[in-house]
Amino acid sequence: MRKALYFNRTRKRTNVFNIFLLIFLSFFTILSFFPFYYLVIISFASYSDINKQLLYIIPTSIDLTAYKLLLLSTDVIRGGLISIGITVFGTLFSLFVTASAAYALSKKYLPGRKLILNFIVFTMFFTGGLIPYYLTIRSLNLVNNLLVMIFPLAINTFYFIIMKTYFLNIPVSVEESAKIDGANDLYIFFRIVIPISLPIIATISLFYAVDRWNEWYIAMLFLNKQELQPLQIVLRNLIVNMENSTGGGVGKAIAASRKPVFTQGVKMAVVVITCVPILLVYPFLQKYFTKGIMLGSIKE
Amino acid sequence: MNTRVIHGKVSVLQQRKSNSIWEQVLKYRYLYLMLLPAIVFYIIFYYFPIYGITLAFQDFSYKEGILGSPFVGLANFKGVFNDPDFWRVTANTVVISFWKLVIGFPAPIITALLLNEISRERTKRFFQTVFTFPHFVSWVVVSAMMFNLLSDSGVVNQLFVVLGLEKMNFLTNASTFRPMLYITDVWKDAGWNTIIYLAAVAGINSELYEASDIDGANRWQRLIHITWPGIRSTAAILLILAAGNVMNAGFDQILNLYNGAVMDKADIIDTYVFRRSILLGSDWGSSTAIGLFKSVINFVLLFGVNGLIRVIGEEGIF
Numbered sequence: 001m002r003k004a005l006y007f008n009r010t011r012k013r014t015n016v017f018n019i020f021l022l023i024f025l026s027f028f029t030i031l032s033f034f035p036f037y038y039l040v041i042i043s044f045a046s047y048s049d050i051n052k053q054l055l056y057i058i059p060t061s062i063d064l065t066a067y068k069l070l071l072l073s074t075d076v077i078r079g080g081l082i083s084i085g086i087t088v089f090g091t092l093f094s095l096f097v098t099a100s101a102a103y104a105l106s107k108k109y110l111p112g113r114k115l116i117l118n119f120i121v122f123t124m125f126f127t128g129g130l131i132p133y134y135l136t137i138r139s140l141n142l143v144n145n146l147l148v149m150i151f152p153l154a155i156n157t158f159y160f161i162i163m164k165t166y167f168l169n170i171p172v173s174v175e176e177s178a179k180i181d182g183a184n185d186l187y188i189f190f191r192i193v194i195p196i197s198l199p200i201i202a203t204i205s206l207f208y209a210v211d212r213w214n215e216w217y218i219a220m221l222f223l224n225k226q227e228l229q230p231l232q233i234v235l236r237n238l239i240v241n242m243e244n245s246t247g248g249g250v251g252k253a254i255a256a257s258r259k260p261v262f263t264q265g266v267k268m269a270v271v272v273i274t275c276v277p278i279l280l281v282y283p284f285l286q287k288y289f290t291k292g293i294m295l296g297s298i299k300e
Numbered sequence: 301m302n303t304r305v306i307h308g309k310v311s312v313l314q315q316r317k318s319n320s321i322w323e324q325v326l327k328y329r330y331l332y333l334m335l336l337p338a339i340v341f342y343i344i345f346y347y348f349p350i351y352g353i354t355l356a357f358q359d360f361s362y363k364e365g366i367l368g369s370p371f372v373g374l375a376n377f378k379g380v381f382n383d384p385d386f387w388r389v390t391a392n393t394v395v396i397s398f399w400k401l402v403i404g405f406p407a408p409i410i411t412a413l414l415l416n417e418i419s420r421e422r423t424k425r426f427f428q429t430v431f432t433f434p435h436f437v438s439w440v441v442v443s444a445m446m447f448n449l450l451s452d453s454g455v456v457n458q459l460f461v462v463l464g465l466e467k468m469n470f471l472t473n474a475s476t477f478r479p480m481l482y483i484t485d486v487w488k489d490a491g492w493n494t495i496i497y498l499a500a501v502a503g504i505n506s507e508l509y510e511a512s513d514i515d516g517a518n519r520w521q522r523l524i525h526i527t528w529p530g531i532r533s534t535a536a537i538l539l540i541l542a543a544g545n546v547m548n549a550g551f552d553q554i555l556n557l558y559n560g561a562v563m564d565k566a567d568i569i570d571t572y573v574f575r576r577s578i579l580l581g582s583d584w585g586s587s588t589a590i591g592l593f594k595s596v597i598n599f600v601l602l603f604g605v606n607g608l609i610r611v612i613g614e615e616g617i618f
Binding site: 028125135217 | 321324332334335344350352353365411414418427429430431433434436437438440443444446448449451455458459551573587590591599602
C-alpha cells in the first residue's frame with residue numbers, strides 16, 4: 001500500500017517534469033528555428049507589407065521581386081556556379097587525399113606510422129599563424145587562383161582521424177585473403193576497402209561538401225578579383241560591407257529595375273539561396289551523426 | 301688484417317641495415333605512395349608556415365623574402381609589447397573567450413542531459429535535428445540573419461515598439477555587442493556539441509539505469525550518480541581542447557559581426573592582425589610575432605589544462 005502510493009507520487013511528479021521539459025525545449029526549438037523562418041518570409045516580403053503590420057511574423061503576401069532580381073544579377077549566378085564547382089572538385093580531391101592517407105596509416109605494421117601520425121596531429125595544436133600562412137600561399141602563386149579553394153584545404157585533420165579510426169576497425173582477414181590472392185595495396189584499397197566503407201565515405205564527403213560550400217575565409221584572403229568570388233563572398237559583400245551593397249552586380253540589378261525595391265528582401269533572398277543546398281543535404285548528413293563517431297575519433 | 305675484418309663486418313652490417321629499410325619501403329611502396337600527397341600537403345601548408353615563424357625575428361621585406369630578410373632579434377616583440385593596442389585586443393580576446401567558455405561549455409552538456417530525459421526516441425530526434433542545423437551554415441549567413449533580425453525594421457525592434465520600449469541597435473551598441481557574440485555562439489554550436497555528449501550517454505551501460513530503477517532512485521540521483529560520471533571524461537577532453545583555443549576568440553564570427561562603433565569591445569587579436577597586415581599590407585614581422593605569442597599561449601594552456609585534468613584523475617588527451 002505504501003509502496004503503491006510512493007510510485008503514484010513519483011509518476012505524477014514525473015509528468016509535471018516532462019511537461020516542463022517539453023515546454024522548455026520547445027522554446028529553444030523556436031529560438032533555433034525562428035531566424036531561418038524570418039529570413040525566408042522577409043525574402044518574400046515587400047516593404048509595404050512589413051510597414052502595414054506592427055509585428056511582421058506572419059506573411060501577408062508573397063512577393064517574388066527579390067528572386068526575379070537575383071536572376072538578373074550576374075554576381076549571384078556566377079558566384080553560385082563557382083561555389084558549385086569548388087564544392088564538387090574540392091570534395092573529390094579532399095576525399096581522395098584524405099581516404100588514401102587514412103588507409104595507409106590505419107596499417108599498424110607500416111614502418112614509421114607513429115612518427116607520421118605525430119607529424120600530422122601536431123598541426124592540430126600548433127600552427128604558423130596567419131601571416132606566414134598568407135605569405136606561403138602568395139609565394140605559391142595561388143592568389144586569385146581558384147585552386148586556392150582546393151589545395152590548401154585538401155585535408156581536414158579531424159576528418160582524417162575519423163576515417164583512420166574507421167579503417168582500423170575493418171577486419172584484418174579482408175586484407176589477408178586478398179593478399180593471398182596476390183592483390184597489392186592499391187587494388188585492395190580501391191576494389192575492396194572503398195566498397196565496404198561507403199558509410200564513412202558518404203559521411204566525410206558530406207562534411208567536406210558543406211565545408212567547401214561554406215568556405216569564405218580563404219576566398220576573402222586570396223580571391224580579390226570579383227569574377228572569381230564564390231557565393232559566400234558575394235553575400236558577404238552585400239551584407240557585411242555595406243558600402244558595396246549598391247556597387248556590385250546586385251546593386252546594378254536593383255538600379256536597373258527602376259522601381260522601389262525592398263533591399264533587405266533582396267539580401268535575404270541571397271541568404272536563402274546560400275542555405276538551400278545545405279538544407280537539401282542535411283537529412284543525409286544527419287543520418288550519419290552516428291553514435292560515437294565524433295568522440296571515438298579524438299582518441300585512438 | 302684485424303681491422304680489415306672489422307671493416308668488412310661493419311660494411312656488411314650497414315649494407316644489410318640500409319638494405320632492410322630499402323626493402324621495407326619497397327615492400328610497402330603502395331602504402332607510402334598513398335601517403336605521399338598527404339605528407340606533401342602538410343609540409344607545404346602547415347610546416348612551411350611554421351618555418352615562416354622566423355619572420356617574427358626578422359625585419360621582413362617582400363623583396364628579400366623570408367630567406368633574405370635581416371634578423372633583428374627580439375625587436376618585433378619589443379615593439380608589440382609596447383603597443384597599447386596589442387594589450388587592448390589581448391584583453392578583449394581573453395575576456396570574450398572566457399565568457400564564451402563559461403556560457404558555451406555547459407550549454408551542450410545541459411542540453412544533452414535534458415534530451416536524455418526524453419523517453420520517446422522520435423521526440424528526442426526532432427529536437428536534435430533542429431538544434432544541430434545552425435552549425436552547418438557559415439558565419440557569413442549567420443551574421444546576415446542577425447542583421448536581419450536586429451535591424452531597425454527587424455522583428456526584434458518591432459516587438460520592442462509593440463511592448464512600448466525604445467528601439468535598440470544591438471550590434472552597434474558597445475554594451476550589447478559582446479552578449480550578442482555569446483548568444484550567437486551558443487545558438488550556432490551548442491546543438492552540434494550536444495551530439496558528442498549524447499554519444500557518450502548512449503555508451504553508458506543500461507544495466508546501471510535498470511539497477512537504479514529497482515533501487516528507487518529519482519531523476520536527480522540518476523543524473524548525479526550515473527549519467528554525469530558517464531560523460532565526465534568527454535567533458536574533460538572537450539575542456540582541454542577548448543583551453544587550447546582560448547586565444548582564438550572566434551575570428552569568423554567577429555569579423556562578420558563587428559563594426560566601427562563597437563571596435564573597442566570587439567577587436568580581438570586575430571581581427572587586429574588581419575587588419576594591420578593583410579588589409580594594410582605592412583608590419584609583417586610584428587604581426588607574425590603576435591601570432592607566435594598567441595600560438596605559444598594556446599599550446600601552453602592545452603598542455604597545462606591537460607596536466608590539471610590528469611591530476612584530477614581523468615584521462616587527458618596526451
